[in-house]
Amino acid sequence: MSTQLSSGKGVVPAHGDAIRIVPLFETSGTPTVGAAKAAPAVAPLLIYRNGPLLTAVEVFTIFWGAAWQQGPNVALVTHVNQFFDFILGSPLIDQLAEYSVPGKAIGRGRHTGTLLLPTPAPKHTTTDSAIQHMLQHEIAINSALPQPTPNTLYFVYLPPGVRVVQGGSASCQAFCGYHSDISGQIFYAAMPYPGCSGCTGGLNAADALTSTSSHELCEAITDPIPGQGWYDDHNGEIGDICAWKTKHVGAFTVQLEWSNKAHKCI
Numbered sequence: 001m002s003t004q005l006s007s008g009k010g011v012v013p014a015h016g017d018a019i020r021i022v023p024l025f026e027t028s029g030t031p032t033v034g035a036a037k038a039a040p041a042v043a044p045l046l047i048y049r050n051g052p053l054l055t056a057v058e059v060f061t062i063f064w065g066a067a068w069q070q071g072p073n074v075a076l077v078t079h080v081n082q083f084f085d086f087i088l089g090s091p092l093i094d095q096l097a098e099y100s101v102p103g104k105a106i107g108r109g110r111h112t113g114t115l116l117l118p119t120p121a122p123k124h125t126t127t128d129s130a131i132q133h134m135l136q137h138e139i140a141i142n143s144a145l146p147q148p149t150p151n152t153l154y155f156v157y158l159p160p161g162v163r164v165v166q167g168g169s170a171s172c173q174a175f176c177g178y179h180s181d182i183s184g185q186i187f188y189a190a191m192p193y194p195g196c197s198g199c200t201g202g203l204n205a206a207d208a209l210t211s212t213s214s215h216e217l218c219e220a221i222t223d224p225i226p227g228q229g230w231y232d233d234h235n236g237e238i239g240d241i242c243a244w245k246t247k248h249v250g251a252f253t254v255q256l257e258w259s260n261k262a263h264k265c266i
C-alpha cells in the first residue's frame with residue numbers, strides 16, 4: 001500500500017506503489033508531487049494493463065465523523081451528494097469512453113446512496129488501514145451500506161481536522177485524496193477535508209472537494225486496482241497528468257482528465 005510520492009516518476013506500476021493520489025496544489029500552479037507537472041518530461045500516454053475497469057460505476061458516499069452533521073459541513077455533504085447525483089450521468093463520464101476495451105465498455109454510472117457515520121469516530125490521525133478496517137466492518141454489519149460489486153466505489157469523506165496517513169505520507173503534506181482497493185474486491189477513495197491551501201488550490205472547500213473527487217472518480221473508473229488499468233509509468237493515472245486544472249460541468253467544478261485521443265487534458 002505504500003506510495004512514495006517523491007519517487008513517483010518512472011515508478012514501476014506494481015500494485016501497491018502505483019500513483020493514485022491527488023497531489024498538493026502549489027501557488028505556482030505546479031503540484032509538488034505525483035509527477036503531475038505542467039509540462040511532463042515524458043509525453044503522457046496511458047497504457048492499459050489488462051486489469052478491471054469500473055464500466056458502470058456505483059458510487060456510495062460515506063461521511064465519517066460526527067462533524068459532518070454540524071454547521072457548514074451539513075451543506076457540504078449535500079453539495080457532494082448532489083455532485084455525484086449529477087456527475088455520474090454527465091459528459092465527464094462520457095469522455096472516459098475512449099478507454100473502453102473489448103468486453104469492458106465504460107458508460108455512465110449512478111449514485112446509489114449515502115451514509116452519515118458518526119461512530120466509531122475517526123481518529124485525529126487516521127490511517128489507510130483504519131479506513132479499510134472501517135469499510136470492511138461496516139459492509140459486514142451495517143445494512144445501510146451496499147455490498148461490494150465489481151462496479152461499487154465507496155467514497156469516504158473525513159471531517160475537518162482529521163489527517164489521513166497512507167503510504168508513508170499524509171494529507172495536506174503530500175496528497176489531497178487517493179483511491180485504492182482491498183484485495184481487488186472493494187474499491188474506495190479516501191477524501192480528507194480540504195483544510196490547507198495545498199488542498200483547496202485557491203477554490204472554496206466545496207469546489208475543491210468536487211475537483212479532487214472528480215480526479216479520484218475518473219482514476220478509479222479507469223484504474224480501479226492502481227497500476228493494473230490505464231496507467232502511465234512516467235506520469236501516473238488519468239487525473240494525475242492534469243492535476244488542479246479545472247473546468248465546470250453543469251454547476252460543478254471538476255478536474256480535467258488526460259485524453260490519449262486528444263493528446264491533452266480535456
Ligand SMILES: [Zn+2]
Nearest residue numbers: 020021022240
Ligand atoms: Zn491521481
